[in-house]
Amino acid sequence: MNTTRSGSLTASGAATTGDIARAQDRGHDHGHQTVPSDLTLRVKALESLLVEKGLVDRAALDALIDTYEHKVGPRNGARVIARAWVDPAFKQRLLTDATAAISELGYSGHQGEHMVVVENTPKLHNLVVCTLCSCYPWPVLGLPPVWYKSAPYRSRAVIDPRGVLCEFGLELPEDVEVRVWDSTAELRYLVLPERPTGSEELSEEALAALVTRDAMIGVAKIAPPGEGSRA
Numbered sequence: 001m002n003t004t005r006s007g008s009l010t011a012s013g014a015a016t017t018g019d020i021a022r023a024q025d026r027g028h029d030h031g032h033q034t035v036p037s038d039l040t041l042r043v044k045a046l047e048s049l050l051v052e053k054g055l056v057d058r059a060a061l062d063a064l065i066d067t068y069e070h071k072v073g074p075r076n077g078a079r080v081i082a083r084a085w086v087d088p089a090f091k092q093r094l095l096t097d098a099t100a101a102i103s104e105l106g107y108s109g110h111q112g113e114h115m116v117v118v119e120n121t122p123k124l125h126n127l128v129v130c131t132l133c134s135c136y137p138w139p140v141l142g143l144p145p146v147w148y149k150s151a152p153y154r155s156r157a158v159i160d161p162r163g164v165l166c167e168f169g170l171e172l173p174e175d176v177e178v179r180v181w182d183s184t185a186e187l188r189y190l191v192l193p194e195r196p197t198g199s200e201e202l203s204e205e206a207l208a209a210l211v212t213r214d215a216m217i218g219v220a221k222i223a224p225p226g227e228g229s230r231a
């Protein structure tokens, strides 16, 4: 099974993150996606049962999902990154005690209690994974993308991080060290990407608009302004 799954991700070849994410978001119509489909069915069955027994309110569930899909998301994380780029004191606090620094901007709560921010430099690239399941910092990134939860990403990010990054369209020079961080329920990592060249004159808000979810997971870099996102 693992071989098949690894093969599937490998088969994506030079697909961009968007390609992988879109392919997986389309409803897991590949052979390797039987588990998520099964999981979806089980979740639906469980929800129906809980609603039927009057234990949960469907409207409350919808409100909760709406919050994480539309109100909490990577734009929050982007504001954190932009603040770190323009405010050295904030950046220092972010690298020292990420949970406290992030909550200064009002982002805290469930799945964001124990944050660690790791900084990319010209010689160091950080990549975040949850090898066990799908631990992810919800208050700053929203819900994890499907590929983040997939078995190929979870296993191969550790075994062959450079190969995985290549598949996301990110080829790093040999002299750049790649560090992989395994998020858990106790510690959730967020990547502080490098501020792109050509962004010196941008406002904090404009900087935040450059920051992508994928760059904060570490599977992409942030493109210079005007060049659009690589992933």
Ligand code: FE
Pocket: 130, 131, 132, 133, 134, 135, 136, 183, 184, 185
């Ligand atoms: Fe997890």
